[in-house]
Amino acid sequence: MHDEAQVEHDGAKRLISEIEMGKPGENMWEAKVTVLSEMIKHHVHEEEMRDGMFAKAKKSSMDLDDIGMQLAARKKELMKDAGKL
Numbered sequence: 001m002h003d004e005a006q007v008e009h010d011g012a013k014r015l016i017s018e019i020e021m022g023k024p025g026e027n028m029w030e031a032k033v034t035v036l037s038e039m040i041k042h043h044v045h046e047e048e049m050r051d052g053m054f055a056k057a058k059k060s061s062m063d064l065d066d067i068g069m070q071l072a073a074r075k076k077e078l079m080k081d082a083g084k085l
Helices: 002-021 029-048 053-059 064-081
Strands: none
Touching: 002 029, 029 053
């Protein structure tokens, strides 16, 4: 499950980069936006399914609140480093 998610995330990152480098109206720009949207919807659907990653995480012994706080702190660091905060 993790490997598949990693491949999907990498594909989304690549498309996002290509979209950011382009402009509406350019060759393949709209197709990339459409495919990215479909990929994300599919990915979220898989994660939210009854036996998806979110359900498995809830059933595990992981401290999800602590992990959430760690992720929020790391995001804040990254945003600060990128000058976006």
